[in-house]
Amino acid sequence: MHQQAQLRLRKGEVEKLGAETFVVMPLDTYRTQTFKEQNWLLGGGKGPFGKEKSLVFATPLSDPAGQVSAIYGVSRRALRWGSWVENYPHWFVIDRKGIITFILKPTFATPTSYQDDIEAVIAALKKASGQSLP
Amino acid sequence: MNPFLFTLWFLLFPVLGQGGEPIANYKKLAFPPMSENFEKGWQDRVLADYEVINNADLKSLRVALADGSPFVRAIAAYALGVRGDTGSAEALAGLIKGDKEPIVRIRAVEALALLKSKPEALEGALKDRDPGVPFVAKLVAGQVKSNKDYSAQIRHAYATGIKREDLGRAIVGKPAPDFSALTLEDKPFHLSSVLGKKPIAIYFAAFDG
Numbered sequence: 001m002h003q004q005a006q007l008r009l010r011k012g013e014v015e016k017l018g019a020e021t022f023v024v025m026p027l028d029t030y031r032t033q034t035f036k037e038q039n040w041l042l043g044g045g046k047g048p049f050g051k052e053k054s055l056v057f058a059t060p061l062s063d064p065a066g067q068v069s070a071i072y073g074v075s076r077r078a079l080r081w082g083s084w085v086e087n088y089p090h091w092f093v094i095d096r097k098g099i100i101t102f103i104l105k106p107t108f109a110t111p112t113s114y115q116d117d118i119e120a121v122i123a124a125l126k127k128a129s130g131q132s133l134p
Numbered sequence: 135m136n137p138f139l140f141t142l143w144f145l146l147f148p149v150l151g152q153g154g155e156p157i158a159n160y161k162k163l164a165f166p167p168m169s170e171n172f173e174k175g176w177q178d179r180v181l182a183d184y185e186v187i188n189n190a191d192l193k194s195l196r197v198a199l200a201d202g203s204p205f206v207r208a209i210a211a212y213a214l215g216v217r218g219d220t221g222s223a224e225a226l227a228g229l230i231k232g233d234k235e236p237i238v239r240i241r242a243v244e245a246l247a248l249l250k251s252k253p254e255a256l257e258g259a260l261k262d263r264d265p266g267v268p269f270v271a272k273l274v275a276g277q278v279k280s281n282k283d284y285s286a287q288i289r290h291a292y293a294t295g296i297k298r299e300d301l302g303r304a305i306v307g308k309p310a311p312d313f314s315a316l317t318l319e320d321k322p323f324h325l326s327s328v329l330g331k332k333p334i335a336i337y338f339a340a341f342d343g
Contacts, residue, residue, distance in 0.1 A: 003337060003339070004337070004339070007337075014335075017333060018332050018333070019332060019333040019334065019335060020328050020332050020333075020334050020335075021334070021335045021336075021337070022334070022335070022336045022337070023336075023337045023338075023339050024315060024336060024337070024338050024339065025339055026338075028277075028284045028287050028288055029284070029287065029316055029317075029318055029320050030274075030276070030277045030280060030282070030284055031273055031274065031277070032316075032318060033318050034273055034276070035339070036318065058335075058337060059317075060318060061315035061316065061317065061323055062315060062316040062317070062318070063291075063315050063316075064287055064288045064290075064291035064292075064316065065184070065187075065288060065291035065292040065294075065296075066180070066183075067291060067294065067296055067313070068313040068314075068315050069338055070177075070180045070296055070300075070301050070302075071296075071300055071301065071302075071303055071304065071311050071313055072302070072303075072304040072311070072313075072336075072338060073176075073301065073302030073303070073304055074338045075176065075180055076176045076179040076180050076183070077173045077176045078340060086340045087338040087339060087340055088173075088338075088340075089337070089338060089339055089340055090337070090338045091335060091336070091337050091338075092304055092310070092335070092336045092338075093333070093334070093335050094310045094329065094333065094334040094335075094336070095333055096330065096331070096332060096333055097330060098309050098310055098329040098330040099307065099308065099309055099310070100304055100305060100306050100307065100308060100309075100310050101306065101307075102306065103304070103306055121335055124335075125333050125335055128333035128334075129332075129333040
């Protein structure tokens with residue numbers, strides 16, 4: 001949820017680039033909708049997202065059999081909570097020609113690594129859109 | 135052996151044997167310690183999951199609920215939910231209450247929610263000692279009350295199958311593989327509808343995003 005929260009903070013930049021963002025969940029549509037609408041992980045606390053109901057700005061897509069995730073090579077690779085179906089979180093950026101230009105595997109190594117991840121994704125989107133970096 | 139029974143066994147064995155084969159193949163997968171992520175062999179796990187969910191017979195799945203491997207118990211529990219086997223609801227509720235591995239309890243919770251059965255077991259899962267189990271129980275709580283058949287949605291998704299050569303095709307510098315997913319309105323979305331028209335960022339999330 002941190003990745004989605006950070007992306008939402010950069011919503012204006014994404015829209016200015018004319019870019020489209022998606023978040024793929026290896027879940028049925030019910031649970032994907034719950035993911036979009038309920039901020040359970042960061043909600044309720046004293047942090048910057050504590051009072052927000054939904055943190056998802058990207059278009060959510062349901063991947064009930066994890067097929068898309070497997071095609072992109074991120075499926076059944078993480079043992080968090082012991083579930084092989086879970087995706088190992090990854091970002092993919094695709095340019096205007098339909099070519100993959102950037103892949104990021106978040107490390108979740110530090111409390112601020114989410115910000116760095118989104119910074120890198122926005123930079124890759126700028127490059128993919130043909131805009132030069134500031 | 136009675137010649138009639140022998141002939142019957144001879145004729146039926148290939149069918150029954152094949153139905154149990156997916157679980158037998160699943161048992162051959164290499165699994166790491168529970169505390170580690172493990173990338174090696176992920177393609178085999180994808181293909182084995184598809185094989186179990188699409189082809190394992192219900193009898194072998196029910197037997198597998200008592201297997202010594204938590205991974206086998208987990209996939210069997212989930213597959214029974216996806217396959218809509220309400221006859222296994224009692225056994226799944228038993229796993230939620232008594233299985234020592236969270237992975238199995240989580241999968242049993244998901245399965246019972248898909249079966250829309252044993253709400254009291256799902257209620258109990260909200261108080262589970264492992265944080266992952268109540269999280270998933272909360273996630274699926276509304277699914278039980280829903281009129282929609284989500285097990286059918288998942289079955290349909292698995293039924294399209296997957297080929298080994300299609301796994302892990304997303305590579306920097308190469309065209310993005312097209313795919314079909316579902317929107318929240320349950321409509322098919324094809325990446326090709328936006329591909330080549332605008333820059334795109336796709337995030338593949340875990341349960342918590």
